[in-house]
Amino acid sequence: MTDHPLLEPDEPAPFAFENETGGAAFFLTCDHGGRAIPRRLGRLGIAEPETFRHIAWDIGIAAVGRELSARLDAPLIVQHYSRLVIDCNRDPAVPSSIPEISETTEIPGNHGLSIAARQARIDGVFRPYHDCIAAALDRRRERGSASVLVALHSFTPVFKGVSRPWHVGVLYNRDARLARRLIGLLRAEGELTVGDNEPYRVTDMTDYTVPVHGERRGLPYLEIEIRQDLIAEPPGQAAWAARLARLLPAAYAEFQNA
Secondary structure, three states, X not given: OOOOOOOOOOXXXXXXXXXXXXXXXXXXXXXXXXXXXXXXXXXXXXXXXXXXXXXXXXXXXXXXXXXXXXXXXXXXXXEOEOOOOOOOOXXXXXXXXXXXXXXXXXXXXXXXXXXXXXXXXXXXHHHHHHHHHHHHHHHHHHOOOOOEEEEEEEEOOEEOOEEOOOOEXXXXXXXXXXXXXXXXXXXXXXXXXXXXXXXXXXXXXXXXXXXXXXXXXXXXXXXXXXXXXXXXXXXXXXXXXXXXXXXXXXXXXXXXXX
């Protein structure tokens, strides 16, 4: 624990835990749900408009998560701080957990950090968020409730000048069983280009939530990536939440009956 806390008392908490007592098996997370930057860090040396870009957060996904939580009656944990402060879907031991450059944008406030400065971000943002997830999943296990981890993300339509054709991607690491069932159901919609471990794939080096909270616990899991232009506004957010509220239970039923 650092001597100088990262967050001041009047700043947002590291996360919000919503619908904690929801009765669904699904357990939703938004690792990149917010774009806040602690006051002590200034603006990390970047201009304010940069904090609205994908480099700072997953645009639209927190709103999708809240609507989906309500439709499924599922618990949801949303992380409030920008991934530029610390990426809550990276092991803190990985250098990219606090990026010095994101896409092609330099992040001056992340250069040359001391061990203490990095630890302050772990203690202030990363650890409380993941401790909450772990404790909640522990409580569910202790009372005999099933848990299906669903990590929610969004991705930019163009990355380093390259357009991405997918409307949605479903990601997995060692266990593809639930993910492949959702991929099949999404493709059956007939109007979607669906990525199978695209535009990213889950690995122990590039991800944290799924490997740690899903695979290490032996839980069914998947990660969903929705293209940001589809969920930047409320109508798209509601439409995608409605689609996932319909298809996730169907995918899980297929998984259980296999």
